[in-house]
Amino acid sequence: MEIRKVGIIGAGQMGTGIAHVCAVAGYDVLLNDVSEDVLKNALATINGNMARLVRKGKLDEETRKSALERIRPVADLSAMAECDIVIESATEDEDIKRAIFAELCPHLPPATLIGTNTSSLSITRLAAATDRPEKFMGVHFMNPAPLMELVELIRGIATDDSTFETFKAFVTSLGKTIAVAEDFPAFIVNRILLPMINEAIYTLYEGVGTVEAIDTAMKLGAHHPMGPLELADFIGLDTCLSVMQVLYEGLADSKYRPCPLLVKYVEAGWLGRKTKRGFYDYRGEKPVPTR
Numbered sequence: 682m683e684i685r686k687v688g689i690i691g692a693g694q695m696g697t698g699i700a701h702v703c704a705v706a707g708y709d710v711l712l713n714d715v716s717e718d719v720l721k722n723a724l725a726t727i728n729g730n731m732a733r734l735v736r737k738g739k740l741d742e743e744t745r746k747s748a749l750e751r752i753r754p755v756a757d758l759s760a761m762a763e764c765d766i767v768i769e770s771a772t773e774d775e776d777i778k779r780a781i782f783a784e785l786c787p788h789l790p791p792a793t794l795i796g797t798n799t800s801s802l803s804i805t806r807l808a809a810a811t812d813r814p815e816k817f818m819g820v821h822f823m824n825p826a827p828l829m830e831l832v833e834l835i836r837g838i839a840t841d842d843s844t845f846e847t848f849k850a851f852v853t854s855l856g857k858t859i860a861v862a863e864d865f866p867a868f869i870v871n872r873i874l875l876p877m878i879n880e881a882i883y884t885l886y887e888g889v890g891t892v893e894a895i896d897t898a899m900k901l902g903a904h905h906p907m908g909p910l911e912l913a914d915f916i917g918l919d920t921c922l923s924v925m926q927v928l929y930e931g932l933a934d935s936k937y938r939p940c941p942l943l944v945k946y947v948e949a950g951w952l953g954r955k956t957k958r959g960f961y962d963y964r965g966e967k968p969v970p971t972r
């Protein structure tokens with residue numbers, strides 16, 4: 682199946698990154714979110730990110746221009762009827778994703794494939810909320826999508842071989858490397874990464890170390906490019922919490938219990954970089970720890 686046009690639903694940090702990657706690879710992109718304002722900001726973000734890559738010599742100016750022209754913001758899901766593939770990358774909330782699929786599916790031609798960028802939710806369950814479980818699978822990009830090399834591919838119980846092969850060829854054409862994961866809560870990367878981040882938050886909660894001590898310890902002591910708390914802010918604390926909840930409930934093991942401090946930050950609306958406050962405060966010139 683030939684892919685020319687890609688629809689992306691959700692224009693947050695991941696949706697903008699996936700749109701960027703697809704447009705640079707030469708695909709036409711339709712980008713949807715809840716309002717014109719969000720879409721306007723999303724396009725400005727993509728423009729800014731591409732301009733930064735041009736300044737760093739990682740993207741040429743011609744490609745930036747043509748890629749930007751290939752991204753069309755659409756306020757209505759009916760526009761997705763033109764797409765060969767639609768990738769859902771909205772908020773990590775099963776009810777939101779289900780409502781999107783219910784609205785989306787009636788507009789799509791029967792051959793259109795649907796992927797979800799969920800970090801943790803069951804692909805089989807999400808597939809069952811569509812009218813085409815055999816044409817549905819998990820396509821899990823890493824953050825930031827334009828820079829990270831990996832995409833996890835996850836089949837649901839009903840995903841057919843041609844859907845898998847088409848997604849595999851599509852993701853490869855984006856210049857990404859694939860890791861195939863089974864449909865278990867949080868797949869591979871987040872099954873390993875998020876409990877580590879949650880443990881770092883427990884370490885802070887129990888007073889074992891300060892925010893700075895914990896991040897410095899893991900950067901210099903384990904050679905992680907980012908400390909776990911800095912990384913949590915980067916991922917988004919709401920996303921971190923929902924992945925931990927999915928692990929906790931999905932695997933029924935108390936070792937995945939989300940740290941109460943993570944819950945508190947999310948309840949406060951301190952979601953990390955995207956709201957300018959999380960384990961660090963990003964409102965000033967330099968990030969300052971909030972504890």
Ligand SMILES: NC(=O)c1ccc[n+]([C@@H]2O[C@H](COP(=O)([O-])OP(=O)(O)OC[C@H]3O[C@@H](n4cnc5c(N)ncnc54)[C@H](O)[C@@H]3O)[C@@H](O)[C@H]2O)c1
Binds near residue numbers: 822915920
């Ligand atoms: N943040 C990460 O590091 C990361 C990495 C890989 C995958 N993911 C996954 O990607 C998805 C998006 O995460 P994100 O970090 O971009 O979150 P985000 O909060 O930055 O963006 C989510 C976007 O979805 C939009 N949205 C909500 N309801 C919608 C609807 N009904 N229709 C259209 N758009 C809607 C929101 O307005 C928002 O712009 C989630 O499933 C998340 O688990 C996140």
